[in-house]
Amino acid sequence: MGRPKARVSMADVARLAGxxxxxxxxxxxxxxxxxxxxxxxxxxxxxxxxxxxxxxxRALKSGQFRTIGVILFTFSSTGNSRxxxxxxxxxxxxxxxxxxIPVAVPTQDSVVGAFTRLGELAVDGVIVIMEVHLLDSAxxxxxxxxxxxxxxxxxGDRYTVVDTDQADGARQAVTHLxxxxxxxxxxxxxxxxxxxxxxxxxxxxxxxxxxxxxxxAPLRGDWSAESGYQAGLVLADRPDCTAVFAANDQMALGVLxxxxxxxxxxxxxxxxxxxxxxxxxxxxxxxxxxVHQDFAEVGRRCxxxxxxxxxxxxxxxxxxxxxxxxxxxxxxxxxxxx
Amino acid sequence: MGRPKARVSMADVARLAGxxxxxxxxxxxxxxxxxxxxxxxxxxxxxxxxxxxxxxxRALKSGQFRTIGVILFTFSSTGNSRxxxxxxxxxxxxxxxxxxIPVAVPTQDSVVGAFTRLGELAVDGVIVIMEVHLLDSAxxxxxxxxxxxxxxxxxGDRYTVVDTDQADGARQAVTHLxxxxxxxxxxxxxxxxxxxxxxxxxxxxxxxxxxxxxxxAPLRGDWSAESGYQAGLVLADRPDCTAVFAANDQMALGVLxxxxxxxxxxxxxxxxxxxxxxxxxxxxxxxxxxVHQDFAEVGRRCxxxxxxxxxxxxxxxxxxxxxxxxxxxxxxxxxxxx
DNA sequence: GACCGGAATGTTTACGTAAACATCGGCCGA
DNA sequence: TCGGCCGATGTTTACGTAAACATTCCGGTC
Numbered sequence: 054m055g056r057p058k059a060r061v062s063m064a065d066v067a068r069l070a071g072x073x074x075x076x077x078x079x080x081x082x083x084x085x086x087x088x089x090x091x092x093x094x095x096x097x098x099x100x101x102x103x104x105x106x107x108x109x110x111r112a113l114k115s116g117q118f119r120t121i122g123v124i125l126f127t128f129s130s131t132g133n134s135r136x137x138x139x140x141x142x143x144x145x146x147x148x149x150x151x152x153x154i155p156v157a158v159p160t161q162d163s164v165v166g167a168f169t170r171l172g173e174l175a176v177d178g179v180i181v182i183m184e185v186h187l188l189d190s191a192x193x194x195x196x197x198x199x200x201x202x203x204x205x206x207x208x209g210d211r212y213t214v215v216d217t218d219q220a221d222g223a224r225q226a227v228t229h230l231x232x233x234x235x236x237x238x239x240x241x242x243x244x245x246x247x248x249x250x251x252x253x254x255x256x257x258x259x260x261x262x263x264x265x266x267x268x269x270a271p272l273r274g275d276w277s278a279e280s281g282y283q284a285g286l287v288l289a290d291r292p293d294c295t296a297v298f299a300a301n302d303q304m305a306l307g308v309l310x311x312x313x314x315x316x317x318x319x320x321x322x323x324x325x326x327x328x329x330x331x332x333x334x335x336x337x338x339x340x341x342x343x344v345h346q347d348f349a350e351v352g353r354r355c356x357x358x359x360x361x362x363x364x365x366x367x368x369x370x371x372x373x374x375x376x377x378x379x380x381x382x383x384x385x386x387x388x389x390x391x
Numbered sequence: 392m393g394r395p396k397a398r399v400s401m402a403d404v405a406r407l408a409g410x411x412x413x414x415x416x417x418x419x420x421x422x423x424x425x426x427x428x429x430x431x432x433x434x435x436x437x438x439x440x441x442x443x444x445x446x447x448x449r450a451l452k453s454g455q456f457r458t459i460g461v462i463l464f465t466f467s468s469t470g471n472s473r474x475x476x477x478x479x480x481x482x483x484x485x486x487x488x489x490x491x492i493p494v495a496v497p498t499q500d501s502v503v504g505a506f507t508r509l510g511e512l513a514v515d516g517v518i519v520i521m522e523v524h525l526l527d528s529a530x531x532x533x534x535x536x537x538x539x540x541x542x543x544x545x546x547g548d549r550y551t552v553v554d555t556d557q558a559d560g561a562r563q564a565v566t567h568l569x570x571x572x573x574x575x576x577x578x579x580x581x582x583x584x585x586x587x588x589x590x591x592x593x594x595x596x597x598x599x600x601x602x603x604x605x606x607x608a609p610l611r612g613d614w615s616a617e618s619g620y621q622a623g624l625v626l627a628d629r630p631d632c633t634a635v636f637a638a639n640d641q642m643a644l645g646v647l648x649x650x651x652x653x654x655x656x657x658x659x660x661x662x663x664x665x666x667x668x669x670x671x672x673x674x675x676x677x678x679x680x681x682v683h684q685d686f687a688e689v690g691r692r693c694x695x696x697x698x699x700x701x702x703x704x705x706x707x708x709x710x711x712x713x714x715x716x717x718x719x720x721x722x723x724x725x726x727x728x729x
Numbered sequence: 730g731a732c733c734g735g736a737a738t739g740t741t742t743a744c745g746t747a748a749a750c751a752t753c754g755g756c757c758g759a
Numbered sequence: 760t761c762g763g764c765c766g767a768t769g770t771t772t773a774c775g776t777a778a779a780c781a782t783t784c785c786g787g788t789c
């Protein structure tokens with residue numbers, strides 16, 4: 054409001070440089086047909102006045118914002134915030150900015166609200182990081198001119214979906230434990246609403262079944278270490294439990310603590326595998342064997358996907374899976390000899 | 392490009408509703424002097440055409456973007472991403488969007504680059520989450536019309552700074568250990584470039600000195616659990632070390648692992664205190680006594696501060712400290728009887 | 730019954746940029 | 760030598776919105 058001077062515009066620069074504002078525009082956008090001497094003159098004037106292009110005017114004119122919206126529920130999940138980081142980094146490399154749209158409470162109302170606001174938002178495309186269950190239940194149609202990429206979903210028939218290969222990761226984890234000689238593997242699953250949790254649980258079940266092993270009833274957590282601890286207390290009391298696959302590293306941490314408190318040694322008596330490969334996993338007691346997720350790659354492919362859609366102007370339904378890799382550390386070993 | 396139809400504008404709505412576009416504008420902005428029946432007509436037309444205000448045009452006209460830029464180096468620090476989450480949430484409540492500007496490599500060049508891009512960005516204000524050392528060394532002046540709030544800095548004389556009360560948190564941690572009867576407290580510090588680390592180390596030193604205790608040489612980590620583990624290995628070999636204050640929870644985790652591996656029981660032989668109170672700290676072995684930081688409050692005050700500056704049009708230098716609180720769990724106890 | 734005031738609505742204009750079109754001047758080939 | 764062509768630059772215009780100003784119409788007042 055009370056700023057000393059209005060913002061410098063192209064007209065101001067043009068006046069000082071003694072050219073037309075269109076020439077300033079050409080210099081600003083790097084158009085080739087401006088001769089060197091003129092360009093220098095304009096650049097000098099820009100510098101002297103401290104000219105900055107007005108992105109609102111530019112967006113208005115061009116119809117492009119060079120901005121990607123990212124909708125997400127929570128940062129607290131390791132995956133979300135690491136994916137967001139990768140998205141932001143890659144978008145920046147492509148000259149795109151990121152606009153964050155947090156949806157604090159994942160109720161249908163707030164999702165609708167977020168998408169409504171989205172329609173007014175200055176974005177060329179949107180990346181949605183959330184369980185698509187909510188996307189479905191929300192009776193919202195995305196504004197037709199906005200392209201969408203979804204993470205963590207199975208809606209590959211309708212949207213472009215990028216996700217970690219959850220199933221293969223879980224399979225690797227279970228196979229690793231079976232190969233070590235365990236009769237079967239117990240599972241601490243994530244919350245029901247989560248697709249990732251569902252996938253991991255399903256692959257765990259399938260792998261056991263395919264190997265002809267008994268499938269114990271899964272325990273259910275909510276991704277938190279505390280919920281893993283509760284599950285771990287239950288498992289610690291079962292002498293027949295020698296191998297546990299937790300659906301994420303945090304819950305594995307809780308399982309480790311429960312086993313430790315109940316005096317069951319890891320990996321001597323019980324083996325534990327996690328999922329995510331968070332940085333801290335190397336410093337758990339003992340260092341955790343876990344499934345590594347390449348969040349950076351997920352983010353990269355999200356940006357790539359959305360930019361492709363923005364350029365081509367049309368959606369490209371389909372699912373891209375980013376491979377996972379088992380990282381073996383010290384929390385797994387053959388089962389104890391009876 | 393090849394979209395079936397151009398975007399719906401106010402003129403289209405006006406045509407359908409049989410009013411002028413200015414009336415549509417008035418309805419859109421909630422201007423009072425539109426009679427009920429007209430308003431209904433316009434709203435119906437908006438709905439039928441799927442009208443969405445064009446924020447670029449709106450920003451161009453009003454000179455405001457209703458957007459806050461957030462510059463940050465890394466999400467991997469717990470504090471950064473939790474603060475970001477709180478900022479995003481509160482900004483959304485105020486009807487502001489968040490634009491993320493990641494600076495992957497904290498070199499001077501990339502900082503300059505980020506701030507240059509910033510000048511062109513459609514933001515009304517900026518929140519900087521980073522060590523201000525780099526802000527200083529970067530020979531950048533922020534565009535004069537952009538307001539700034541800084542987190543984690545001591546530049547309160549030049550900028551509005553919001554930070555956790557690092558010093559008091561560290562004091563509480565050290566005092567707690569001394570009160571338990573420990574002769575002195577060892578410190579695993581964060582990296583030198585970090586103001587937060589510097590503050591915590593200084594307060595640790597001051598508190599020991601004020602109590603007339605010996606001040607051991609601090610060990611230095613880089614916030615990671617692995618670096619805490621390395622420091623822990625050193626401390627585990629010193630029989631005179633009975634109490635450790637780690638500058639964050641991750642490093643505390645590493646210390647716990649090192650002590651465990653070397654057979655020194657926690658808290659029986661050695662007490663450990665962390666800083667941050669991350670969610671997982673309750674499931675460390677043993678559950679970690681740590682200093683709780685209220686990131687949500689930090690985020691809230693950042694948004695509040697920047698909005699105030701945007702409204703008033705002038706900077707408001709000064710520092711706001713958010714209190715911390717010691718959370719006592721199971722990793723601290725009186726020292727062993729010799 | 731003419732006039733005044735104010736509420737409801739319409740018209741004009743400007744925000745800063747960049748595409749489209751217009752102009753100018755010099756160089757090349759016939 | 761001259762027409763034409765192309766590269767460099769200028770002029771016009773439109774993007775969608777909302778402030779400022781203009782107009783219309785109504786009820787109420789003297």
